[in-house]
Amino acid sequence: MGLGAAASSQWRLDHRPANGRTWLSARSRGRHPDLVVEVAHPKIIQESGAEILRYADLLVGSPSALADQTTEQQLLEASHRWSHAVFVARGALWGTEDITRLDEAGGLQSLRVTMATHPDGFRLEGPLATEHSTRPRTVLYEGPVRGLCPFAPRNSNTMAAAALAAPSLGFDRVIGVLVADFSLKDMHVVDVELSGTPGPTGRSFAVHTHRENPAEPGAVTGSATVTTFWRSLLGCCQLPSKPGIHLC
Incomplete structure (x- = not known):
């Protein structure tokens, strides 16, 4: 993946178990991800985003999740409590x-x-x-x-x-x-x-x-947006991990 990054695990939305904790399986196998990347559905962020921040930085690929005020507040609180960053991909937004x-x-x-x-x-x-x-x-x-x-x-x-x-x-x-x-x-x-x-x-x-x-x-998703997201992923890997919500 470059920049010294490697994928520790993947999780498909259609294989998601009822408890919504598949992302924790990487930790149970002795892996400790620095960054968890969501590209599935805003519900993932709404249900598990705050807990993910206990263990790693988070890249949100579904910014619409933050339209829910409770979710946004929970992410901010967890980010500051655990000193992990919430990165949000800009997607198709120009400028x-x-x-x-x-x-x-x-x-x-x-x-x-x-x-x-x-x-x-x-x-x-x-x-x-x-x-x-x-x-x-x-x-x-x-x-x-x-x-x-x-x-x-x-x-x-x-x-x-x-x-x-x-x-x-x-x-x-x-x-x-x-x-x-x-x-x-x-x-x-x-x-x-x-x-x-x-x-x-x-x-x-x-x-x-x-x-x-x-x-x-x-x-x-349009073809150019896929490239934009990849650049967001590479970009947030180069940014410091500091609490708060940051577009990238």
Whole structure:
């Protein structure tokens, strides 16, 4: 894997036992991982994330898990208690550092993330699962990211990463838009729109990025995002292990 890293164990979500403690099996075999990587489902983080932090740093591949306020608080408390870091992969979010810098400077006023793809690429739950797109392009959801994540846990990770990149807005004020578009059979399209506070002339700073990510038909993750996640993994291996939640 490079950087002196090696995989100690793997765990497939569809083989997960009822007690949700498969990740501990590596320790029971005498292995002591420095980093546990989640790329399965936000429920893994919600149910076991805080306990994982007792033993290792954690790389979260499903940022939508942190839309649950209890989960976010538990991770923060465990991180500080056991002095382990929570790294969160940025995924398909373009311009993460720029968003964070503007937010830290107090200049971020609004942030909106739109994700569009073919309906076959969605894995929806709850009320969104019953939505049927008959028009060429349908807005399935538009509102705070916190309200979307529970019903589109695998399709809202880019929006969740944006909420973490801009803590002054957070999950309640970053707006997420989920769009079903029948023309996007082999592509995920992510638009990020942000505006700053008005300047002396009354006009506001504004940025709009448009990201087209090739994807296999029906795939949840685009091909470029896989590469981005790998870079996040390599990146967090080079970062110091310090308490808190850190995008990488």
